[in-house]
Amino acid sequence: MKPGTERIAGLLALMGDPHHGYPAIHLAGSNGKTTTARLIAGLLTAHGLKPGLFTSPHLQVVEERFEVAGEPMRAEELGPALEEVLPFAELYEARTGDGITYFELTTALAFGWFTARTVDAAVVEVGLGGRLDATNVLDAEVAVITSISLEHTQYLGDTLAAIAGEKASILGPGRTLVTGDLPGEALEVAGQRASAGGSAWLRLGVDFSVTEAQRAIGGWLVDLEGVYRAYPEVRLPLLGRHQTANLAVAVAAVEAFFGRALDPDAVIEAAAAARSPGRMEVVRRDPLVLLDGAHNPEGSAILAAALAEDFPTIRWAVVFGAMTDKDVPAMLASLAPAAASFHTARAAGSERARSADEVAALAAQAAPVPVSSHSSVGEAVAAALDSGLPVLVAGSLYVVGEARGALGLGPGA
Numbered sequence: 035m036k037p038g039t040e041r042i043a044g045l046l047a048l049m050g051d052p053h054h055g056y057p058a059i060h061l062a063g064s065n066g067k068t069t070t071a072r073l074i075a076g077l078l079t080a081h082g083l084k085p086g087l088f089t090s091p092h093l094q095v096v097e098e099r100f101e102v103a104g105e106p107m108r109a110e111e112l113g114p115a116l117e118e119v120l121p122f123a124e125l126y127e128a129r130t131g132d133g134i135t136y137f138e139l140t141t142a143l144a145f146g147w148f149t150a151r152t153v154d155a156a157v158v159e160v161g162l163g164g165r166l167d168a169t170n171v172l173d174a175e176v177a178v179i180t181s182i183s184l185e186h187t188q189y190l191g192d193t194l195a196a197i198a199g200e201k202a203s204i205l206g207p208g209r210t211l212v213t214g215d216l217p218g219e220a221l222e223v224a225g226q227r228a229s230a231g232g233s234a235w236l237r238l239g240v241d242f243s244v245t246e247a248q249r250a251i252g253g254w255l256v257d258l259e260g261v262y263r264a265y266p267e268v269r270l271p272l273l274g275r276h277q278t279a280n281l282a283v284a285v286a287a288v289e290a291f292f293g294r295a296l297d298p299d300a301v302i303e304a305a306a307a308a309r310s311p312g313r314m315e316v317v318r319r320d321p322l323v324l325l326d327g328a329h330n331p332e333g334s335a336i337l338a339a340a341l342a343e344d345f346p347t348i349r350w351a352v353v354f355g356a357m358t359d360k361d362v363p364a365m366l367a368s369l370a371p372a373a374a375s376f377h378t379a380r381a382a383g384s385e386r387a388r389s390a391d392e393v394a395a396l397a398a399q400a401a402p403v404p405v406s407s408h409s410s411v412g413e414a415v416a417a418a419l420d421s422g423l424p425v426l427v428a429g430s431l432y433v434v435g436e437a438r439g440a441l442g443l444g445p446g447a
Contacts, residue, residue, distance in 0.1 A: 035135065037166035042138045044130065046171060048122040049142065052149035053156070056086070058172045059287055062160040062201035063180030065333045066214065066280050069272070069310040070180050073284035075157045076307055079103050080300035081288075086148035088169070089159045090137070093312050093327075093435035094445045100144055102151045104307075106445075115147045137161050141168040155291070163190045165203035176290045177205040178212045180283060182220035183332035185360075198223035207231035210290040214238050214283045234290070236261055238279060242286040247278045249344070254278050256305075260285050262295035268305045273314035274340035281305060312434040314340060317443060322348070322424040325438065327431035329356065331364040337428060338368040349374035350426040351418035355393060355411065355433040357386045362396050365429060370401035374423050378407050379414035381432035390414075393429075412440035 046053060059074055061067045068089045078085040084103045092098035100107040100115075107115070119142050123134045134142075141161075148156050158174070160167045182198050190197045198220035205211045211228045213221070215238055228235040236242060245264075246257035253271040256278050258264065270281055289296055312327040314337070324345075328337040341348070352373045356362045366376075376397035381387040394407035408414035415437050418425040427437040 035137075035162075037163070039166065039168060039171055041126070041132055041134055042141055042168040043171050045122055045126045045134060045138065045142050046145065048126055049119070049146055053145040053172055055149050056153050056156050057291070058156040058158055058174040059176045059178065059291055060158050060160070060169065060172050060174035060204045061178040061180065062164040062204050063178070063214065064183040064185050064197075064330060065328075065336065066180035066276065067159050067178070069277060069313055070178065070214075070280045070284050070287075071157050071159045072310055073281055073304070073308055074178075074287050075101065076104065076304040077284060077288045077296065077301065078155055078157070078291075080304040081292075081297060083154040084152070086144070086151065086153035086156045088141070088144040088156065090140070090161050091431055093431060094438055096140065098445055099140060100147055102148070102153060107147070115143055115150070118146055118150070119143050135168075138168045160201070160204065163197075164201040166200075170204055172204075173206050174204065174209065176210045176212060176287050178283060178287050179216065179220075179224060180214045180280065181332065182216050183330060185330045194219040195223050199227070202227040205231060205233055208233060210234040210236065212236045212283060212287045212290055215279055236286050236290060238282060238286075242282055244278045244282050247275060256281060258282050258285055258301075260295065261289045263298075265296070265298055265301045268302055270305045270308060272308055272310055273316070273344050274336070275343060276336050276340065277310075277314070281308075312431055312438070314344075317438070317441060321419065321422065323419075323427070323441065324350075324425070325427045325434045327434045328365070328428050329360065329430050331361050331368065334365040334368040334428070338372060341372045341426075345424075348372070348424050351375045351377060351421045351423040353377045353379065353411065353414045353418050353425065353427040353433070353437060354397065354429040355379045355381050355390065355414075356388050356429040357384065358388045359386060362388065362393060363400065366397055366400035369426075369428065372426070373401050373403055375404040375418070375421060376401070376406070377414040377418045378405070379409075379411040379433065381411060381430055381436055383436060384430075384432045387430070387432065411436035415440045
């Protein structure tokens with residue numbers, strides 16, 4: 035990881051600055067940004083546009099990061115798309131002696147692929163933070179901040195205000211900022227950023243809101259008050275009350291992008307088609323298996339609240355793994371009331387993953403339930419299934435991705 039935009043800007047300049055060829059909506063946030071980005075792209079598609087979508091990280095294969103009009107990049111498209119970028123990356127490295135990072139390469143690939151596919155707009159998720167993230171070469175018409183919590187403090191600062199400042203840096207002068215449910219310190223920083231740049235600011239709970247949310251089979255029936263009009267009786271097939279706020283933010287962002295009210299039928303269509311793999315995702319019914327990529331204390335607390343509301347009588351065999359830079363005790367404490375057992379594992383796909391034995395020791399302190407440590411995520415999933423209990427996989431998107439593979443689920447399945 036090498037924070038800074040100088041390499042990606044230099045690489046894109048050699049490529050002809052493809053990211054200047056379409057308007058964009060840019061999303062930052064501690065949690066919720068991938069789901070919100072997917073909802074935004076779906077809303078644009080339902081209104082007749084052809085949006086490109088760039089998210090990260092992927093769960094199973096890198097092609098998941100790139101979509102156009104709801105269709106992920108096919109495996110056979112990755113090689114040719116990469117071959118378009120690599121000569122420019124090699125030229126940049128030869129001229130500067132500075133190496134392009136993996137994330138910078140995928141960002142450049144996304145922008146170039148969107149141009150080749152002649153998208154009408156790009157929906158782009160920040161990789162980490164905002165100010166120094168590779169995606170911050172965009173001058174997006176709409177900037178979105180979904181949430182703010184203490185995370186990646188070694189890079190972003192150790193206060194909510196500092197982290198908010200990093201994330202709010204994706205907002206350009208004269209553009210529009212859309213914010214979700216942010217803590218007071220973060221709201222103050224976001225407001226200052228918008229005011230300083232003469233930007234409009236649309237806030238959840240002030241300028242738009244969820245006016246009603248009723249549980250329905252497999253999700254929610256939602257009434258929204260948008261920026262320009264109301265959108266009643268919108269069915270959202272995603273579990274977790276927090277997803278209704280993500281939908282409200284997505285609708286407000288697209289209203290801001292168009293500068294008008296949306297077609298209510300298009301909102302209903304886009305919401306009904308919503309999917310968010312690895313986020314409160316039920317992948318089996320017998321036994322019940324739920325995957326959620328909650329990867330920090332805020333995300334784990336949100337997951338715990340959703341479990342208490344959506345599955346109040348269930349105690350879970352929890353497959354859990356996390357990264358070394360996360361507050362694992364706080365995450366485990368949130369999940370402990372719903373846990374009947376913990377099965378810990380280290381994600382093989384990340385060098386930052388914490389060892390299974392370390393996580394097991396912390397799990398034993400979090401709850402008086404059986405705890406076992408496993409050599410792989412697949413082994414942990416198998417042990418949890420053998421228990422006969424409902425299974426919850428959480429703690430990291432890397433763990434969730436490996437669990438999907440262990441369960442025989444292909445990308446996007």
